[in-house]
Amino acid sequence: MDFIDKDSTYLTNDTRQKRWAIPYSYEATNSRADVLLYKNKKYIENKTILDLGCHFGTMAYICSQLHATSVLGVDGDSNLIAQANAFKQETNLTNVEFIQKDVIELLTNLEENSFDTILCFGLLYYIPDNYHLLKLMKKVAKETIILDTFTAYYNAIQGKDGPAFFNNLNDDSLELPIMLHSVTKAKKQKHYELQENTFRNQPKQNPLTLLTCPTKSLLELYLQSLELDYKQLNWKKYLANPEMKWQELEPPQAKTNSHWSDLYSTEVRVSYIAKK
Ligand SMILES: C[S@@+](CC[C@H](N)C(=O)[O-])C[C@H]1O[C@@H](n2cnc3c(N)ncnc32)[C@H](O)[C@@H]1O
Numbered sequence: 001m002d003f004i005d006k007d008s009t010y011l012t013n014d015t016r017q018k019r020w021a022i023p024y025s026y027e028a029t030n031s032r033a034d035v036l037l038y039k040n041k042k043y044i045e046n047k048t049i050l051d052l053g054c055h056f057g058t059m060a061y062i063c064s065q066l067h068a069t070s071v072l073g074v075d076g077d078s079n080l081i082a083q084a085n086a087f088k089q090e091t092n093l094t095n096v097e098f099i100q101k102d103v104i105e106l107l108t109n110l111e112e113n114s115f116d117t118i119l120c121f122g123l124l125y126y127i128p129d130n131y132h133l134l135k136l137m138k139k140v141a142k143e144t145i146i147l148d149t150f151t152a153y154y155n156a157i158q159g160k161d162g163p164a165f166f167n168n169l170n171d172d173s174l175e176l177p178i179m180l181h182s183v184t185k186a187k188k189q190k191h192y193e194l195q196e197n198t199f200r201n202q203p204k205q206n207p208l209t210l211l212t213c214p215t216k217s218l219l220e221l222y223l224q225s226l227e228l229d230y231k232q233l234n235w236k237k238y239l240a241n242p243e244m245k246w247q248e249l250e251p252p253q254a255k256t257n258s259h260w261s262d263l264y265s266t267e268v269r270v271s272y273i274a275k276k
Pocket of ligand 1: 101
């Protein structure tokens with residue numbers, strides 16, 4: 001099913017169409033829309049939605065198409081919010097609003113049960129205290145949180161430094177409830193970059209950002225300790241290589257040749273629905 005057309009402004013203006021690990025291509029975006037939103041449409045239709053880290057509003061647009069009562073998209077990047085508002089006008093969305101804000105600040109100041117459903121896609125790993133974010137989402141969600149995130153396998157395989165730095169990790173260690181931090185050098189300035197004095201010799205031109213990912217077992221411990229009723233979402237229909245293991249994605253060449261769904265086969269990325 002097409003949730004977003006090939007010529008949609010949300011696809012034609014996306015510079016991340018081929019990006020590893022999540023390409024914002026026609027196929028990957030529609031598959032994400034299906035598994036993360038459409039298959040959970042009873043938590044979207046006639047519901048108030050908060051989309052955290054909304055980028056330029058692609059998922060908010062799809063929620064609107066799925067008859068959400070209203071959607072509030074929040075992102076820390078003012079350029080993305082300006083783009084989200086331009087696309088909103090272009091596509092005549094009336095039940096969607098966007099604001100530029102840090103998600104922790106926003107959630108801290110929101111009342112309990114402010115939104116029926118919270119979307120947290122591709123965001124958890126930018127927040128060093130993952131558990132704090134989950135706790136705040138539990139406060140603000142009235143019913144449901146839908147989560148799509150990288151696990152610690154991602155730290156272990158990503159970039160040039162991941163495999164060298166984390167070379168002692170194996171299947172056993174990454175089944176433990178632990179969390180990995182990696183610093184990465186972003187090509188363009190990010191609003192969530194580390195403060196100038198975080199590390200000695202930190203480059204001024206390309207500041208560092210921090211990726212913090214829990215292993216799947218730690219993430220599930222967090223959900224359990226928050227007494228959320230959670231279920232892992234099923235990507236089976238879309239998996240090109242269902243038997244693949246995370247180590248196979250380590251070589252740079254494997255990343256170039258991989259299918260986007262390999263992230264989900266290997267559980268480098270996982271998604272959950274969690275209910276209060
Ligand atoms: C990888 S994108 C995910 C986009 C979209 N949710 C998706 O899954 O396709 C992460 C987004 O989160 C935003 N972001 C990261 N940290 C944030 C923070 N602390 N507060 C608000 N937005 C943040 C970034 O600006 C970026 O647009």
